[in-house]
Amino acid sequence: ETGVTQTPRHLVMGMTNKKSLKCEQHLGHNAMYWYKQSAKKPLELMFVYSLEERVENNSVPSRFSPECPNSSHLFLHLHTLQPEDSALYLCASSQEMAGGPYEQYFGPGTRLTVT
Amino acid sequence: AQSVTQLDSHVSVSEGTPVLLRCNYSSSYSPSLFWYVQHPNKGLQLLLKYTSAATLVKGINGFEAEFKKSETSFHLTKPSAHMSDAAEYFCVVSDSSNTGNQFYFGTGTSLTVIP
Numbered sequence: 001e002t003g004v005t006q007t008p009r010h011l012v013m014g015m016t017n018k019k020s021l022k023c024e025q026h027l028g029h030n031a032m033y034w035y036k037q038s039a040k041k042p043l044e045l046m047f048v049y050s051l052e053e054r055v056e057n058n059s060v061p062s063r064f065s066p067e068c069p070n071s072s073h074l075f076l077h078l079h080t081l082q083p084e085d086s087a088l089y090l091c092a093s094s095q096e097m098a099g100g101p102y103e104q105y106f107g108p109g110t111r112l113t114v115t
Numbered sequence: 116a117q118s119v120t121q122l123d124s125h126v127s128v129s130e131g132t133p134v135l136l137r138c139n140y141s142s143s144y145s146p147s148l149f150w151y152v153q154h155p156n157k158g159l160q161l162l163l164k165y166t167s168a169a170t171l172v173k174g175i176n177g178f179e180a181e182f183k184k185s186e187t188s189f190h191l192t193k194p195s196a197h198m199s200d201a202a203e204y205f206c207v208v209s210d211s212s213n214t215g216n217q218f219y220f221g222t223g224t225s226l227t228v229i230p
């Protein structure tokens with residue numbers, strides 16, 4: 001787990017707050033991902049960054065805004081969230097190259113509660 | 116389209132007895148298949164992966180899985196369960212047609228190990 005770190009581990013925020021989730025990977029990978037994990041539902045892919053460019057946005061509401069300043073860091077900026085956005089948010093990274101797909105390495109997640 | 120079905124949402128075994136977690140997949144191309152484990156309040160950890168090499172794949176902690184194309188299955192097994200195996204297990208499919216190394220997750224199987 002130390003290959004991918006996430007902060008904070010727990011976050012409680014009101015619907016009018018602005019907060020950010022941070023992810024850092026120490027594996028030298030060139031792709032990073034945000035997932036949402038809700039109870040009783042499959043993991044939902046939110047965003048994919050490959051070589052620091054966004055390549056996937058699975059119809060995520062605009063109140064979630066990702067940022068990838070370099071290949072090691074990924075942020076998820078949160079604004080005006082709804083209670084149904086409460087979930088575990090997981091960050092992952094992988095090394096993309098010919099012959100893939102290759103396994104993704106996950107961080108421990110941020111447990112978000114929206115009140 | 117790619118998808119994964121984990122046939123059991125909960126499995127309960129006694130310590131020292133075999134474990135079988137079932138997974139069926141659907142993929143239009145040659146799939147890559149993965150099993151991940153998630154312990155409480157932790158991120159996902161890769162157990163093993165199949166990427167068109169040997170059909171019987173050995174992973175960490177004594178787990179293995181067999182790729183059966185004719186049955187579109189990739190069931191996870193372990194000869195003897197240990198208390199530390201209690202966790203949530205996810206079957207994942209990806210394929211070479213994807214961009215950005217997109218994974219499709221099953222809904223998970225919760226494994227309980229009875230002392």
